[in-house]
Amino acid sequence: MDRTLAADLARLPELLEATRRAAADSLGTLDARPVVPPAATAKPHAPEPLPDHGDGTEAALAAFRERWEPRLSASAGPRYLGFVTGGATPAALAGDWLTAAHDQNSNSALDGGGQDLERETTTWLRELFGLSDAHTGTFVSGATMSNTTGLAIAREWLGERLGVSPAEDGAAALGPVRVLSGAPHSSIAKALSILGLGRGSLVQVPTLPGREAVDPAALDRALADIPGPAVVVANAGTVNTVDFDDLRAINALRERHDFWLHTDAAFGAFAALSPDHAHLTDGLDASDSVCVDLHKWLNVPYDSAVQFTRRRDLQARVFANSAAYLGPLGEHPDLVHLTPENSHRLRALAAWFTLRAYGRRGHREIVERDIACARALAEQLSEDPSFHLLAPVRLNVVCFTLSKAPTQAHLTALREAVASEVFLTPTVYAGTPALRAAFSNWRTTHTDVRRAAEALRTAAKELT
Numbered sequence: 079m080d081r082t083l084a085a086d087l088a089r090l091p092e093l094l095e096a097t098r099r100a101a102a103d104s105l106g107t108l109d110a111r112p113v114v115p116p117a118a119t120a121k122p123h124a125p126e127p128l129p130d131h132g133d134g135t136e137a138a139l140a141a142f143r144e145r146w147e148p149r150l151s152a153s154a155g156p157r158y159l160g161f162v163t164g165g166a167t168p169a170a171l172a173g174d175w176l177t178a179a180h181d182q183n184s185n186s187a188l189d190g191g192g193q194d195l196e197r198e199t200t201t202w203l204r205e206l207f208g209l210s211d212a213h214t215g216t217f218v219s220g221a222t223m224s225n226t227t228g229l230a231i232a233r234e235w236l237g238e239r240l241g242v243s244p245a246e247d248g249a250a251a252l253g254p255v256r257v258l259s260g261a262p263h264s265s266i267a268k269a270l271s272i273l274g275l276g277r278g279s280l281v282q283v284p285t286l287p288g289r290e291a292v293d294p295a296a297l298d299r300a301l302a303d304i305p306g307p308a309v310v311v312a313n314a315g316t317v318n319t320v321d322f323d324d325l326r327a328i329n330a331l332r333e334r335h336d337f338w339l340h341t342d343a344a345f346g347a348f349a350a351l352s353p354d355h356a357h358l359t360d361g362l363d364a365s366d367s368v369c370v371d372l373h374k375w376l377n378v379p380y381d382s383a384v385q386f387t388r389r390r391d392l393q394a395r396v397f398a399n400s401a402a403y404l405g406p407l408g409e410h411p412d413l414v415h416l417t418p419e420n421s422h423r424l425r426a427l428a429a430w431f432t433l434r435a436y437g438r439r440g441h442r443e444i445v446e447r448d449i450a451c452a453r454a455l456a457e458q459l460s461e462d463p464s465f466h467l468l469a470p471v472r473l474n475v476v477c478f479t480l481s482k483a484p485t486q487a488h489l490t491a492l493r494e495a496v497a498s499e500v501f502l503t504p505t506v507y508a509g510t511p512a513l514r515a516a517f518s519n520w521r522t523t524h525t526d527v528r529r530a531a532e533a534l535r536t537a538a539k540e541l542t
Contacts, residue, residue, distance in 0.1 A: 082132055082133065082134045096139060097135075100139060104147065105154065108152050108154060109155065112152070113151060113157050115148060115150075120149075123145065156519050156521040156523065157501065157522070158519065159514075159516055159517060159530065160501045160516070162317070162345050163373075164375055164518045164519055165520055166378060166379045167377045167432045167436065169434070170376075170378040170432040173378075173432065176427060177428060183423070184423070185413045185421070185422040186404060192426075193413055195424070195427065196216075199217075199430045200216065200426070202433050203215060203372075206350070206351065208356070209363050209368065212363075213387065214387065216416045217384055217417075217422070217426050218383050219383065219425075220380075220381050221370075221371035223383065223418070224370065224383045224385040226269035227385045227397075228387065229266070229273055232309045232338040233249065233396075234392040234393075234395055234396050235366070235392055236252050236255060236307055237252060239307040239336065240252060240253075240306070244274075245395050248274070249274035249275055250274075254279075255276075255279045255308075256281050256308045257275065258300055258301065258308060258310050258337075259292065259312070260282070260284070260292025261291075261292070261321070262342070263313075263316075266311055283297050290316040291322060292312070292323045292328070294324055294328060298334070301331060301334075301335040302335070307337060309338045309340060310338070311341075312325055312339060313342055313346070314341050314342065314343035314346035314347060314349075314362060315347075315349070317514075318469070318507050318512075319477050320472045322349075325361030325362055325365070326360055326361035329361055329364040339366050339367075340366060340367045341368050342369045343362060343370050344371040344383075345371060345374040345474070345518060346359065347362065351438065351441055351445045352442060352445050352449065354446075365386075366388050370383065370385075372384060372429055374518050375444070375448070375474075376441065378428040378429050379428055381425070382428065385417070390411070390416070393416050394407050394411045397415055397416055397418065398415050399415055399420060444520045448474050448517035448518055448519070449473055451517045452475060452476050454527045455515055455517075455530060456476045456478075458531040459534065462535055462538070464480060464481055464538035465479070465480065466480070466481045466484070468507045468512055475514055475517070477514050478512060478513060479510055479513065484510055486504070488541060489513055492513070492541060495541070496533040499529060499533035500515075500529070502514060503516075
């Protein structure tokens with residue numbers, strides 16, 4: 079064994095303790111650190127050469143803390159409101175550390191503990207989101223891979239309807255395919271590109287006036303114009319305004335049209351945890367496939383998402399992997415037969431830990447507190463003439479712009495001016511450049527809302 083590696087093995091408990099102290103120090107200073115440190119936007123470091131002889135974990139830890147840690151954002155903290163980013167609850171963090179320690183590839187029944195843990199966890203999640211046991215779930219890396227997996231199953235369903243198998247014959251065997259959606263997330267077009275269906279297969283259907291929710295009547299007409307089966311991508315929570323398609327109305331269209339219903343509920347599915355908002359997800363169970371991203375509102379570390387479907391048989395047909403060292407498909411296929419990944423870290427453990435530690439009520443509290451924080455920020459911004467809300471706060475996102483001269487340049491200046499105190503991401507809504515504040519972190523409180531609002535107000539005044 080390499081001398082340095084052997085020395086680290088002999089000191090492993092001590093090195094793990096040093097790493098624990100470094101992690102605790104980083105997490106303990108989240109509230110005081112700049113959300114996006116100036117160093118993060120400075121000129122990138124020139125890559126250092128790979129050392130020929132390393133000097134061990136302790137030296138690597140010191141080098142990381144000096145060279146890279148100061149440039150990392152406080153994305154685990156309460157005022158990182160860009161994208162839709164959660165953090166890692168204490169239990170999820172513990173689970174993730176143990177995931178690395180046990181280092182399981184949980185894809186095979188030959189070493190089945192990981193698979194069983196994942197199945198237990200997806201059962202808990204299915205119940206959390208109000209899905210019936212007709213759905214089975216599988217962990218994947220994120221919403222993009224969840225959407226891709228769901229649409230891959232939809233592609234095979236189209237083949238089943240047409241008497242071919244894209245998994246065997248290729249996507250070209252389907253002929254022209256149409257995928258209809260009102261306000262699809264960008265990952266949908268990316269998935270269609272990956273799957274050989276093409277970005278051009280995506281048909282954007284008109285939405286309701288002043289909304290991002292699809293117009294069911296327009297969808298009805300669009301489906302009538304398409305010969306043969308189609309795919310409909312519904313939204314349970316759009317990125318800009320967290321708008322929800324009427325899933326019941328969409329499902330009712332199946333009385334007249336033949337289509338696969340895939341629902342992108344990346345973070346909107348968590349509305350099911352709040353009695354006051356659960357109606358937004360009515361009809362979710364009728365979906366043929368569902369995407370839910372867990373490193374958003376479940377507050378587990380990156381990367382983690384789950385993909386649900388009613389047609390596990392088609393899922394296994396798409397992703398079946400034939401090798402002597404892999405388990406058979408059977409009635410309960412090994413996970414290796416259900417996703418694009420042959421190697422599959424035990425992502426489920428972090429989710430298992432946080433669900434086991436805090437239960438339904440604990441995660442409901444996080445969801446409802448974040449919703450209340452979003453509404454509080456919207457109220458404070460609406461009272462300031464410098465800002466204009468572009469949409470009502472339906473759940474956990476505030477979409478707003480400047481009242482005067484809402485140009486990309488002015489909004490970029492505003493976003494950069496407040497970056498040390500609050501991180502926001504840019505968007506365009508109904509043709510207007512805007513900013514989004516998305517609340518999904520378990521640490522966020524009304525104190526953070528007040529700090530964010532004050533920073534925005536001060537910066538807006540200085541820009542005018």
